Amino acid sequence: MSDDLSKSQKELLDIFKSLKIPLMAAPMFLVSNPEMVIASAKAGIIGAYPAANARNIEQLDEWMSITKNGITAENENPPWAMNMIVHSSYDRFAQELELVCKYQPKIVSTALGSPKRVLEAVHGYGGTVIADVTTPTLAKKAADAGVDGLVLVTNGAGGHTGNYHPFALIAEVRKFWSGPLGLAGCISSGKDIRAAQILGADFVLAGTRFIASHESMASADYMQLLVESNIEDLVATKAVSGVLANWLKPSLEKAGITDAQLHQEKKVDFSGDIADAPKAWKTVWSAGHGVGTVEAVQRIAEIVEIMYQDYQKI
Numbered sequence: 001m002s003d004d005l006s007k008s009q010k011e012l013l014d015i016f017k018s019l020k021i022p023l024m025a026a027p028m029f030l031v032s033n034p035e036m037v038i039a040s041a042k043a044g045i046i047g048a049y050p051a052a053n054a055r056n057i058e059q060l061d062e063w064m065s066i067t068k069n070g071i072t073a074e075n076e077n078p079p080w081a082m083n084m085i086v087h088s089s090y091d092r093f094a095q096e097l098e099l100v101c102k103y104q105p106k107i108v109s110t111a112l113g114s115p116k117r118v119l120e121a122v123h124g125y126g127g128t129v130i131a132d133v134t135t136p137t138l139a140k141k142a143a144d145a146g147v148d149g150l151v152l153v154t155n156g157a158g159g160h161t162g163n164y165h166p167f168a169l170i171a172e173v174r175k176f177w178s179g180p181l182g183l184a185g186c187i188s189s190g191k192d193i194r195a196a197q198i199l200g201a202d203f204v205l206a207g208t209r210f211i212a213s214h215e216s217m218a219s220a221d222y223m224q225l226l227v228e229s230n231i232e233d234l235v236a237t238k239a240v241s242g243v244l245a246n247w248l249k250p251s252l253e254k255a256g257i258t259d260a261q262l263h264q265e266k267k268v269d270f271s272g273d274i275a276d277a278p279k280a281w282k283t284v285w286s287a288g289h290g291v292g293t294v295e296a297v298q299r300i301a302e303i304v305e306i307m308y309q310d311y312q313k314i
Contacts, residue, residue, distance in 0.1 A: 005179055010149045012128045012180045015079050015106065016203040020044025020304065021193055021311050026184060026207035027083035027109065027158055028216075028286075029053065034063045036300065038070035041078045043304040048081035051096045053217070060096065062114060064103040079106035080101030086113030097121055109151065111160065112243065116145040130182065134162035136172045143177055150177060151205060154185035158208050158288035159245050161185065161236060170200045188284040190310025208288040209307075212297045222285045223297050225250060237262045240284055251285040255313040 005013075016022040024046040025036060034051035040047025064082070071078050082105040084096055090112075097118060100108060108118055115131040122129050126245035130149035131142040139150050152173060154166040162169070166183055171216045173181065183196040184205040196204045210216065212223040225248055234246045239262050250260070 006148070008123065008128045008211070009179045012107070013202060014129070015046070015128075016180070019046065021190065021308050022197070022203040023187075023193060023307065024048055024081060024182070024203065024205045025210045025300070026205040027081070028207050028211065031211050031216050031218050032209075033215075033217050034067040034070065036210065036213065037080050039213075039215045039300040040304075041071040041080060043301045044308075045304055046079055046081055046107065047300075048107070050083040050085070050111075051099075052085055052092070054092075057092060057095045057099070059099050061099055061102075064099055064105075068103050068105075081105055081107035081109055083109045083111060084118060086110045086115065086117045093117070100127075101125060110147075113147055115142050115147045119146055130180070132160065132184070135164070136169070139173045139177060143179070149178065149180035149182060149202075150181040151184055152201075154183065156186035156289035157184050157246070159286040161244050161246050161288070163244070166196070167199060174200045185300050186289040188293040190307045190312070191314055192290075192312040193307070193311050205291075205306075208290050209293065210300060210302060211287070211301060212294050213300045214297060215300050218285075220248050222251075225285065226287060226291055226294045227296060229287065229294075231289050234287060234289065234291065235262060239263070245286050246288055246293075248285045248287050251283070255283045257284065 025040045027048040027050045029050055032053060037047030037049055051060055054063050065079060071080055083099055103120055104127060107128050108122045109130045110118060112133045115129050128148040130151055131147045132151045132153050133139040133142055134153045134295055142150060152169050153160055153162045154164055154169055155162055166185060180202050182203045183201040187204045187206040188209045193204050211218050212226045229248055233249050235249050235252060236246050238244050249291055
């Protein structure tokens with residue numbers, strides 16, 4: 001471990017080294033919930049959900065209480081993560097940050113903006129902050145802000161994807177960043193985790209692999225479509241939410257979204273209680289390039305064990 005790393009960076013690395021496999025079940029919009037986080041902790045990995053998944057701030061307060069109490073029922077304070085939108089249009093930010101300080105998740109991940117907005121508060125209670133980034137420029141900005149870890153969201157990720165290949169992006173970021181580094185995008189097996197570590201990542205995030213789990217909020221139809229789909233059933237577009245993401249083509253077609261609309265760019269707008277709003281992203285479903293590995297609906301414990309056995313073979 002490098003002596004150049006901060007105390008919180010070393011703590012973050014130690015957290016992932018202590019897990020069954022260095023894996024976080026990615027926070028997925030309208031999919032992840034407290035049940036997934038609790039199940040993930042019991043299975044030996046880190047779980048996370050976006051704060052925005054709660055319909056309102058009162059429900060988020062309840063969710064965070066359930067989460068903290070649920071994961072400490074059998075284990076002494078295992079780590080869990082909360083994901084926060086830090087985009088300037090997100091008007092629930094201040095209230096969510098108050099709850100983060102109240103319940104003190106060990107890891108706070110930030111998306112769609114600068115992690116600087118949460119650093120002082122999270123570091124104040126001894127937590128760590130990781131930032132989702134899609135480019136070397138954004139990675140440098142997050143590093144300069146004082147973030148503890150970076151998550152490279154690469155081409156192939158689902159609900160929030162990037163343009164760059166993981167090989168090249170990890171190599172470029174490692175030129176200036178020696179701290180904890182995570183990789184997101186098409187992580188579906190233990191072999192994928194080993195490959196990410198060989199490339200220079202310390203941990204990974206997997207999303208699509210966990211959508212079709214009994215603990216998720218995904219509908220039965222969504223899960224069945226995942227089981228039936230492969231990589232050729234995906235479309236990358238900004239037309240749904242304004243953020244580049246991979247979407248399942250059959251759900252776009254069912255929602256009446258035309259090819260012409262797919263080439264339009266929607267304005268990014270995260271105002272209001274977005275989890276309770278009748279916006280387009282509630283009727284279309286995202287998935288990453290690893291969708292072809294989803295062959296059945298399983299419990300999170302089963303998924304983690306399969307990935308662990310695969311990881312041990314390499």
